[in-house]
Amino acid sequence: MERSTKPVYGGQAIVEGVMFGGKHTTVSTIRRKDGSLESFEVKRQSPVWISKAKKIPFIRGIAGIVEASINGSKHLNFSSDRYDVDPADDESIEPEEKSSKLNLILGVAAVAVLSFIFSKLIFTLVPTFIANLFTPIFPGHVAQNLLEGGFKLILLLGYIYILSFTPLIRKVFQYHGAEHKVINTFEAGLPLTVRNVQSQSRLHYRCGSSFILFTVIVGVGIYLFIPFDSLMERILQRIILIPVVLGVSFEVLQLTNRLRDIPVLKWLGYPGLALQLLTTKEPNDTQTEVAIASFEEMLTREQSYTTPAKADIV
Template identity: 35%
Template structure:
């Protein structure tokens, strides 16, 4: 559990929360609207350093809490006054004439004084008077002090049980539970939502109810050791010791709120049990009011470290995104270059394949053409051989025919070569041209040799 330093109290249809010098009261109006008033209260400890010391700070805190509580109760009650205008009483008119603008503050001070007098009379004087009545029956002063303390506690419990039967007080006790649940939610490390607050405990160690019980318990210890024979002096001492007892009780409550030791928990149990009378389970609307009151004076997100975590996440997310964008930007030109290189390679490959195919086609065509030429030449040679055989076996008359046939053969070969050159659409490779020339030269030699034989 991490102490938040936030405290508060229930008011009429609302909750007051205080953090350091800031306090806010949130009230749900009859039209269901939530009104939040935030104010600053400068403690007297800022001016008088004495009240920053232990015990003295508790005395001051007790007095200031009563002042702030009275103000916030008056503020919350102002929203539920009757709509009909009430004529001011003669006393109100008299205070207005005398104190003018400060009349309301004076009336509040008087009311506060009367409340303190009644509290002292009921919870201090009355138990002491009842214990003195038993003085004739009980001789031990220690037992009388203990009996006085027990009577005081019983009167306090009876008072709480009696007022808790009132409808308005019941609802105020429900808002008291909402106040405790909201603070417990913070100090347990949960986000301040209605769902999280709902299942928190409605008891808290720093509650005013526990403080009152500790005051009554500490008073027993004080009165055991402080003994006076005069009855009037005994009452006076009890009244004068109230601030000191409150200061000591405050220090215990302050320490208990920060400690989880078993001894402190055991000593805090009676006050926690007594809170069962002053707190009730709130509804969601009451929890909502308590949350708004806390948010007006306390940054619970910063307290839980939610802002820093979210900022770290945002920074990490931004870094990751920037890194991804940087990598993508770096990869994009490389991808384009790789694509261009691959396209160039593909184009080169395609062009080389096309050239190869064209070369193969031209070679095939040349081979087919040259093959045709060779076939024709072979046919011519075969014919010439046949003619030569005929010329050898025949007479002179056949020689004349052979000469004419040779001329015709030469002419036909020349015509065939010319026609082949004309009909060739594909350019002939130089190697095939040389081969063709060799064939023609061989044919010329053959014809020359034939002429010489003749």
């Protein structure tokens, strides 16, 4: 089957596991403290406005981010709560989990969206303040925008680099690599064996890491066309333009994915792939097994929701 005719699946690395999402559901699988595997499912039940917005160019990216933040945080919460708990203790903690389930779902969803907004504001405004300090040396509009973009890139790379030294985050980056390898194996039409998966690249054109980098590049391009007369005006512009930058960056990401098989144009996605050298690490075989199990479980559940009896489930 050609790659272009295959369903498009995405994923996310979590603590000691991987989450994969299809059209109808998202499934994560983690390795527990005793070495066993456990899966967790969150069905896609997005509000109507998100479903409609995901069909509109330049808006669909923002809707997708909101949905991914909510669903992804639920899976992260599951993995961080369960991976280091001895399965023998599951029964004793189950009543408490059940009593707080509704609050947990609502809380995680709210925190996910608010955390994304806060982090985006910090990532946008801090480089703006720093670049403004260099106005006496680099006073021009173009120079200031380029300087701001440079500081954003330094902040991004430095933050990821420092995080990579944390043992837990390093493992997450390994699972991130395993996630990409599984997707690449599936898109190549190969059986999902550890050997086949490990032979694939840990980089992928549709990765969220690439998206983050594109927000820096696209932001510089958009800001060049919008002059400002003061620091306050510059700050307000940056805040107002956050949705625009996100929407355009998502379309750029999709474009580079469509062009990745064209020799002359595939280099457009290379900056994002380069960043993935930091955000992904080579997984070991046991981590790859977890990723394969998660993907296969997602495929199984996806198929169950496309049968005539469950065709209305979205």
